[in-house]
Amino acid sequence: MPHLRSGARGGKELRGGEDRRQTDHVRLWHAHGLLRPSCLPRFLSHLPLRHLLRCHHSLYPTKALAPLMLKDYHKIMVDRRGLEEQYTCDDILQCMNKVIPIDIKQTIQVDKDLQIRAYYAGHVIGAAMIYAQAGEETMVYTGDYNMTPDRHLGAAQIDRLQLDLLLTESTYATTIRDSKYSREREFLKAVHTCIAAGGKVLIPTFALGRAQELCILLDDYWERMNITVPIYFSAGLTLQANMYYKMLIGWTSQKIKESYTVRNPFDFKHVCPFERSMINAPGPCILFATPGMLGGGFSLEVFKQWAPSDKNLIALPGYCIAGTVGHKLMSGKSTRVDLDDTQIDVKCQIHQLAFSPHTDSKGIMDLVEFLSPKHVILVHGEKPKMASLKQRIESELGIPCQYPANHETALIPTKKDIKIIASKTFIKNCISEINGDKRIAEGILIMEKGQNAKFVSEEEFRETVGVEGNAVNTVTFTQCLSLPNNTVSIETKDMILALEKELKKSIKFRKFEVSEDCIKLESITIRICSNNISCNFGKDEDAEEMAMHLFCSWSIRDDEMARICLSVVKNMESTV
Missing domain, CATH: 3.60.15.10 (Ribonuclease Z/Hydroxyacylglutathione hydrolase-like)
Incomplete structure (x- = not known):
């Protein structure tokens, strides 16, 4: 497997x-x-x-x-x-x-x-x-x-x-989030309330994704409500990213693609660049600044200036990693944030948005x-x-x-599915047997390296292996099963007697031939061999201790009975 x-x-x-x-x-x-x-x-x-x-x-x-x-x-x-x-x-x-x-x-x-x-x-x-x-x-x-x-x-x-x-x-x-429309209404209400009272809104966000999403939302709202308060992008990475968004319309939503025929939705009417000198400028405004989570950079620089005012609003649009300033604010417990050697009194409003x-x-x-x-x-x-x-x-x-x-x-x-091809003769035999009210069709599975597995009839198998008549029954199947190392201390003869006892419970009215290291039943042979050079199947050069193995062989005519024997042997492996 x-x-x-x-x-x-x-x-x-x-x-x-x-x-x-x-x-x-x-x-x-x-x-x-x-x-x-x-x-x-x-x-x-x-x-x-x-x-x-x-x-x-x-x-x-x-x-x-x-x-x-x-x-x-x-x-x-x-x-x-x-x-x-x-x-x-x-x-x-x-x-x-x-x-x-x-x-x-x-x-x-x-x-x-x-x-x-x-x-x-x-x-x-x-x-x-x-x-x-x-x-x-x-x-x-x-x-x-x-x-x-x-x-x-x-x-x-x-x-x-x-x-x-x-x-x-x-x-x-x-x-589990609320509907997109209720989240957008909540965000717009919080922003509108803040700027109406003369406050500033800081939206810490990454340059890709949420910045464009919220700008589209605000730009549309500003247009409908005829609002003149400025909306700013922090200059630099966000502006460059937005330039690429304008060129990559084909990778956006269907609605954006359709509206592009009239106007590029990323050509925002109410959004303009922001300069550092404008941080303490009077009057309300909205600022998108990177990075998100207030983990550093320009967004954290602006936060230091705007957080002490109860008029202002910090809107966190998504997930914040533990340890960031954004995560502390989202916990709702921080009224003071320690940054390096500076303590920032957080008196502004904190609004957590589900826009991740x-x-x-x-x-x-x-x-x-x-x-x-x-x-x-x-x-x-x-x-x-x-x-x-x-x-x-x-x-x-x-x-x-x-x-x-x-x-x-x-x-x-994982389980590996194997594609098996059935020969025409095998299928023909199956059809004739089903018509005769026989539900089990017999055939032989041939697996050759580099070729698909194939079900064939007994006649086809004889041709493949080059034997005639009943000589197909001379083909021998083998399997070697390892026994736990603790069985090495058990005498081989005792192991054979225990195995014979278990086999007779499952296979009745059959004569077993028993020797010191072997049991035979029809063409089935089960032999005990230890870790030595005389048995290639039992040889285990890496084993630290002597290992014991059961070597099983049988012809195709006894295949069904051999499967029963193997099942008994495997059960013994777990109980020995």
Whole structure:
């Protein structure tokens, strides 16, 4: 039985100096946030990959946007924070030159053993789910995805596939969201109330995805309500990303594509660039600033200035990782935030929005039920919530599920389906026997290396092996079964007598021929042999102790009885 393995090979981290020679392919699912694409140049600078695949349905979105994210990460970590340079600008260029893009639903034969296909994942522009087939085993890795359409992207789409394994993200493993319209109403009400009172609204967000989604929402609302309060994009990465959105209309939602014939929806009428000198300018405004979660950068700089005023509002549009300022604010307990040697009094309003591009618990369950894989592995989530989702998947859908920790290897058993061809003569015999009210057809299964397995009639088998008449009965089948090491202390004669006793319980009215190391019944022979050179089947050069084996052989005419004997012997293995 083959197995699928999931997890870091050997439980090792991918650090400088580690041996990465066993890595053949790398796939970048999407390019928002900083950590995903920023790992790539560092990884490639220490790894001679045979292939690097751009496994996105959106060839141009991710390949176009990844360099922006890489350069921005480099600028933040090296120029602003003074940290060690992990990669250079030349590394970025070399990295992207190695990227081979693929299109949505395009099937790529990576090598003789591996085939992949990308499916639309929603989430952010260019995100993809990846279907992979390695030999007979199949799996889907979702990456980040969204099962609900929003204003600028559609919902995830995937074919109904026969899968051994589904690896799915579980960011919102226990969360079920309200309707999109009620969430949008709540957000617009909070923003309108703040600016009407003369306050400023800070929306910390990543440059890709939520910034464009909320700008479309606000731009439309401003137009309908005739509001003149300025909406700002922080200059830099967000503006560059938005420029690419204007060019990549073909990768957005159907509604955006249709409206593009009249006006580019990313040409916002009420949104303009923001400069640092405007942070303390008087009057209300709305500012989109990166990064999300208030983990640093310009959004955190603005937060320090605006948080002490009770007029202002911080609107957090999605998930915030533990340890970030955004996470502390979402907990509802922070009235003071410590930043380096500075304490920030938080008097502003905090509004948590459910605008995350990740699917919720219902979406995960819907996808698992739709694909109905044989096994599920949960990743990208919080351990207690993953445990709860695992229980739901197993109890409601009856599918085995696990959530291995980082660096833990998960072993997934799979069954291999074998294609068997039936010869015309065999089929003809089957039809004649069924017409004679005989429901079991007899034939012989031939399996040759490099060829499909084949059912043939006895006559065809004689021709194949070159025997005549009843000589087919001289063909011998063999099987060797290992016994536990503790049986070595048992005398061979005693083992034979115990085996004879068990066989007689299942096979009655038959005469057994018994010797000191062997039992015979018709053509069936069961012989006990120890770990020595006289028995090639029983030889085990790596065994630390002497091993004992049962060597079984039989002819085709006694095949049914031999199967009964083997079953008895296997049961003895577990009881000895």
